[in-house]
Amino acid sequence: MKQVFIIAALSAAVLVGCSKSDDTNNPIVTPTPVVKEAVSGDVSGTWTKGNTYKITGHLQVPASTSLVIEEGVNVVFSDSTVKPELIVKGNLYIMGTSANPVKLTVPDAWKTTANQWGSLWGGIIAAPSCAELLIDNAIIEYGGAVTTESSPSVKAGLYKAAAGNHVPAVNYSNVNGKLVIVNSRLNNQNEDGFYIEGGKVIIANNKIYTQGVSGGDAINIKSGVQADVAFNMVYSPNTNALKLSNSGDRVPQAYVVAYNNTIVNAGWRRPTIKGGSIWVELRVRAELYNNLLANDRFGVKRDPKNAEDDRSKVSNNLYYGATQDGVTGFQPSTEILTGTNDVISKTVGDNDPKFVNYPLTTDSKNAIFNTAWDFRLQASSPAIGKGTTSFTRLYADGISFANGTLYKSPAPSTTIGAFGTN
Amino acid sequence: MAGGLYRDKQRTNFYNNYTLRPSNPFAQYGIDFTDYNQIAWTIQNPLGSVASALNYDATEKTASGYLQFRTVDQPLEVTGGVRIEHTDQRYAMKFPIGEDNPTGSQIYTDVLPSLHFRYRPNEQTNWRLSYFRSLNRPGFFEIVPYRIVNEEYQERGNPSLKRAIADNVDLRYEFFPRPMEQFMVGLFYKHIQDPIEYTLQKDAIRGQDLYYGPGNFGNATNLGLEVDAIKYFRQWGVKGNYTYTNSSITTPKSKRIRNAQGDLETITVNQTRALYGQSAHVANLSLLYKDTEHGWDGQLAASYTGGRINTVSQFVDNDLYQKGFIQMDASAEKRLGHGFLLFAKANNLLNTPTEIFINNASSKNSDVPNQDLSGKTLIRRDFYQRSYVLGIRYKL
Known part of the structure; x- marks a missing residue:
């Protein structure tokens, strides 16, 4: 009896809230957080602050519409058979805050070790018709399901347009569009993280870990993309933290300025030898500065037969290896790029970056991220002052969105890595 | 008729x-x-x-009828007529997955006229002039929007594949000096509308996905000369023919350039080339032995197929060619009487390989093993080896 009463009171409050905002066009009452059950199909409009949306079927933001997800919204993908995908043919604005991030997640009971590699829902798959995709302060986790014939991405001819592929967390493919992913976290992802095939792109201040069970790159960039990738922390990606390629012959040529990223334990969990840390190939124009590569399987790996663009630049990166394999992996060769002003040595254990709290002897195949770790640098770190600021990032002036927001690429730091000092 | x-x-x-x-x-x-x-x-x-698109039902129904007339006046004989072909080709995916064309049909009716003149100034000589229109319809499977992952490329069907229509004009001179002997020379011209060619193309969204499939890329003209002769010296005979074909089609191709900003860009340019699968030179030469009295019949045949395009690349001047090759076969028969016939065949005597290559080379492949064609890039080389058949046939 008591329960019934509460529900009735709640719906009354919501009704009152609605009518007030309709009357005045100016909501005064802060709406009570509500749980929307069984959400599926076409979605657009605004998902209001603090609400929870339980997703039980595939979602689509139809072309020419927008979905805004406000801070603190919990999007809970709650059907592990359907494994819903979020198809974006219009625009999507995920606008969390550092205090109240937007979560794209699964029910807590599913976050078990057995589900370490996610695959419990699909991903955000944006069609070439998606003009703007903004992800600010989001937590994206436990996704990367395999496509079937009934997957809307397959039906719509998106991503690889075939059944049997694990989708990335975010796929963006509009060469004339805008994509910003900042201040967000991606974890427990089955395969690729961000798979980007077009657009003006900023990927900054994100944290990616526990990604890729037997393959997959954290940030995978193809032709058609012009991106700043900065101040990201990538921990133990299955293969590369950054895979940079101009494959696909889309215009413009892939151009990536990647700076001040911290990449730890990359590439070791790949059963076959491919990459580790950063990969450049097929005439991608890459500029790599101030990146901190610690205990990765390889340095900046390239494909000598399908090399990077001649205008590529690599400088002021720090390499550290706690094992002989790790140190051998970043020594310059025909397959490992040589940089200028790099902090690099042939000796195991040299150039310890002096993280505030991270045991550098952690097993190189470890994929579990301990949130107590602190990848800021101690004052004695050799990474301090060895970076450069004398390069041009693509979006110092920012990328603006139709909703009035403007996102600028962060200014580079001479402290190598993503977190500065403590 | x-x-x-x-x-x-x-x-x-x-x-x-x-x-x-x-x-x-x-x-x-x-x-x-x-x-x-x-x-x-x-x-x-x-x-x-x-x-997947590999689960489908497909049907092809064709109905055709013809009307023909023939004059029997000598020395000029005229045959002409019209053939009408109705084609109804359909497919349906059993589990449509939202592709653009889960079901498809191509229904069309073609009127195919023909007119042949034969002028016989004497018993041994023919002059022929003919015109006819012909039709090449897509294969059963070619219009199903299937995708198969092969070793090298995905292979895809093409629901919008059109039939090819050819207008053919032939002029021939034929001379029959003796029974079993002939000399013939001909000129031909073909205009082919929408010829079906197999090419490598890139996916519209994911340009990094290359696929191999049939398409129509323009109109082609084939112009050529054909010579054919058979001559016997007692039991030994020589039979030869040769065809020259000048084939040309202009189609758009991709080309990677650096634009004014110094960035890589893929632009489209036109390339004129021979039609896919069309050799400029094709020749056959056979040595024949025929001894009707003792029941012997044998031949040694060599055929030459000139270089031709095996696969049309999506990049300009980068087509995959098959190298010109000579294949040699031999066969012999001996009648044994009482309905028995002993026969032997040997095929591919020279063990001729099939060689596919690209007509240019890149220094990047210099360390790849078995790249032994100078100035070319070997794509594949298949050896089929010789085969022999020996048998006895009995005729009731």
């Missing part, structure tokens, strides 16, 4: 596909397993994937 034909072909195709991953991606041979059946697998898609 008049006639008709109705034909109904049907096909049902079923395909299922499971994706498997080893449960332990780091399992090593000799340590974690010693036999392949000890590898544990995780099925990624337990429901299978029957909804």
